[in-house]
Amino acid sequence: MKINWQHLAVIIIGWTVSLYVFLSIITSCSVDHHLAKSQKHIDIAKRKGAVIVPDTLWQYKYTKETVFDTITNTYKEVLKKDSTVTTINNNISSGMSRQERKALESYYKHLEKMMKLGNDSLQKQLNNLVKLNKQNQKTERTIIRQENKPWMWIAISLICIAVIVVLITFKKFFRI
Numbered sequence: 001m002k003i004n005w006q007h008l009a010v011i012i013i014g015w016t017v018s019l020y021v022f023l024s025i026i027t028s029c030s031v032d033h034h035l036a037k038s039q040k041h042i043d044i045a046k047r048k049g050a051v052i053v054p055d056t057l058w059q060y061k062y063t064k065e066t067v068f069d070t071i072t073n074t075y076k077e078v079l080k081k082d083s084t085v086t087t088i089n090n091n092i093s094s095g096m097s098r099q100e101r102k103a104l105e106s107y108y109k110h111l112e113k114m115m116k117l118g119n120d121s122l123q124k125q126l127n128n129l130v131k132l133n134k135q136n137q138k139t140e141r142t143i144i145r146q147e148n149k150p151w152m153w154i155a156i157s158l159i160c161i162a163v164i165v166v167l168i169t170f171k172k173f174f175r176i
Contacts, residue, residue, distance in 0.1 A: 062126060072140070079129055 042052060061082045066075050 079126055081126070 046052065063080050063082065065078050065080055067078050068074075069076050
């Protein structure tokens with residue numbers, strides 16, 4: 001039997017390259033890791049006195065939609081979250097007067113505060129609705145579980161059959 005060494009070398013190289021790619025994908029850093037590191041550096045900079053002004057804000061809009069649930073044949077209200085990015089152009093130029101600069105800073109601080117308050121109240125409503133929805137789903141699941149227990153009746157009938165078979169066999173043995 002003759003071995004095709006070129007074919008074997010190509011297979012070995014292919015497997016090693018694919019193994020290397022697979023291992024590098026598995027062991028590479030995730031996005032969360034890099035975000036945590038950047039947040040750590042931002043915190044260090046803030047402690048040293050840096051003022052970091054964000055240039056983008058996320059605006060969240062929550063809308064209620066009525067959705068038909070085909071499993072329970074009922075209508076449910078679902079809270080949908082829609083987010084958009086708002087770019088803040090708060091570049092303070094050196095040619096601005098002090099009053100213009102303070103007015104611009106206070107406007108954006110007010111905007112950020114109002115957005116945070118709006119998002120916090122909406123987030124509380126969303127959390128309450130999610131909590132209520134989870135409780136309703138748990139009760140629905142327990143009711144369905146209690147209603148649909150065919151295995152329980154099968155187990156009870158098998159136990160009864162086994163008891164009857166045991167009684168019949170004991171009856172035959174004690175008659176002899």
